[in-house]
Amino acid sequence: MNIELLRRLCETPGVPGREDRIRAAIEEEVDGLFDEVRTDTLGSLICRRAPRPADGSSPESPTKVMLLCHMDEIGFLVSHIDDKGFIRLDPVGGFDTRNLFSRRVLVCTDGGDLPGVMNPDGRPVHIASADDRKKVPEVKEFFVDVGMDAETVKDKVKIGDYVVMNEPLIEVGDKIVSKALDNRIACWLGIEALRQLDAAGNGHSCEIYVAFTVQEEVGLRGARTSAFGVLPDIGLGLDVTLACDTPGVPTHEAVTTQGEGFGLHVKDSSFISDAGLVREIEALAKDRGIPCQRTILARGGQDGAAAQQAATGARAVGIVAGTRYIHTVTEMVHRSDLEAARDIVAAYLETVS
Numbered sequence: 001m002n003i004e005l006l007r008r009l010c011e012t013p014g015v016p017g018r019e020d021r022i023r024a025a026i027e028e029e030v031d032g033l034f035d036e037v038r039t040d041t042l043g044s045l046i047c048r049r050a051p052r053p054a055d056g057s058s059p060e061s062p063t064k065v066m067l068l069c070h071m072d073e074i075g076f077l078v079s080h081i082d083d084k085g086f087i088r089l090d091p092v093g094g095f096d097t098r099n100l101f102s103r104r105v106l107v108c109t110d111g112g113d114l115p116g117v118m119n120p121d122g123r124p125v126h127i128a129s130a131d132d133r134k135k136v137p138e139v140k141e142f143f144v145d146v147g148m149d150a151e152t153v154k155d156k157v158k159i160g161d162y163v164v165m166n167e168p169l170i171e172v173g174d175k176i177v178s179k180a181l182d183n184r185i186a187c188w189l190g191i192e193a194l195r196q197l198d199a200a201g202n203g204h205s206c207e208i209y210v211a212f213t214v215q216e217e218v219g220l221r222g223a224r225t226s227a228f229g230v231l232p233d234i235g236l237g238l239d240v241t242l243a244c245d246t247p248g249v250p251t252h253e254a255v256t257t258q259g260e261g262f263g264l265h266v267k268d269s270s271f272i273s274d275a276g277l278v279r280e281i282e283a284l285a286k287d288r289g290i291p292c293q294r295t296i297l298a299r300g301g302q303d304g305a306a307a308q309q310a311a312t313g314a315r316a317v318g319i320v321a322g323t324r325y326i327h328t329v330t331e332m333v334h335r336s337d338l339e340a341a342r343d344i345v346a347a348y349l350e351t352v353s
Contacts, residue, residue: 001089007169009184013108015075015099016092016215018162019043022071026212033194044222054268056202062207063352066232068223068303069186070216074327076163083090085150085180086143097137105144106164109157113303116146143154167329174335182330185321186238187212189342196346206352223306235316241295242330243322256322265318270301271308277317290343319345
């Protein structure tokens with residue numbers, strides 16, 4: 001399993017609307033893997049591979065299969081710098097502020113990355129009142145301190161520069177922990193599934209598009225423009241989903257259980273997967289011995305919805321990896337679930353006629 005690729009993907013900064021660096025890293029990684037690589041107007045990286053049937057034939061009207069893998073991570077844009085040099089933030093993506101206390105961050109500027117720390121307004125524990133300690137602050141109350149005087153900060157940092165969490169990927173038992181597994185997992189899958197397909201040596205008759213999309217965390221924006229540009233017949237939304245198989249969550253709300261295989265995404269707030277594709281992929285997983293679990297997410301959405309709704313529509317389904325602690329710096333995925341997601345995507349691409 002290519003952990004080092006996942007590490008590079010997760011540790012490369014890129015929030016909605018500021019995906020330049022992660023796009024460049026992916027473009028370098030996929031060099032030679034596709035027949036055509038282009039960046040669309042909104043900034044999504046669209047990678048196309050023509051059919052490569054094992055028998056060397058050339059299908060006249062190949063099925064277009066599109067893998068949608070958003071490459072943005074949740075983060076912040078700099079919205080204000082005060083007279084003491086403290087940086088105020090505007091969120092790009094959804095945060096639970098209980099997870100934002102005392103975090104190390106990177107302020108990403110045109111001149112380079114500045115390490116800093118993020119904390120909320122108010123008194124620290126030694127002088128806080130009982131009421132102070134009960135308060136859960138709003139995002140607007142958090143600030144970043146980069147340890148410089150105000151004049152230096154204002155010289156180096158501009159409104160619209162972006163801020164990401166500064167945490168490395170680590171391996172913990174059978175799990176991988178990192179910030180930005182949502183959704184660098186999908187970027188990893190979009191690359192490694194193609195490599196797995198090639199390693200199998202059976203070719204593919206479909207025309208494959210892998211779209212590394214922008215601005216998913218603020219409304220599936222890049223996936224919409226990408227899907228309209230490609231007009232796929234079939235869309236596979238690759239993403240994380242919840243794995244709430246943890247203390248304090250009822251079993252019926254767990255969504256997925258880690259270690260029980262990839263998630264076959266049936267429904268969320270943004271779309272209902274094509275029932276035929278759900279049955280087809282589930283049967284393929286059973287035939288290939290790839291562990292699989294069906295999933296329904298009560299709230300939230302993913303890029304598969306954009307493929308399904310583009311132009312006159314497409315058949316679409318989600319292939320997901322159950323991830324604990326989503327939208328924190330401790331996002332956790334089971335290795336075997338990630339491998340199962342890779343294997344089913346590769347197997348499906350091989351079988352599409």
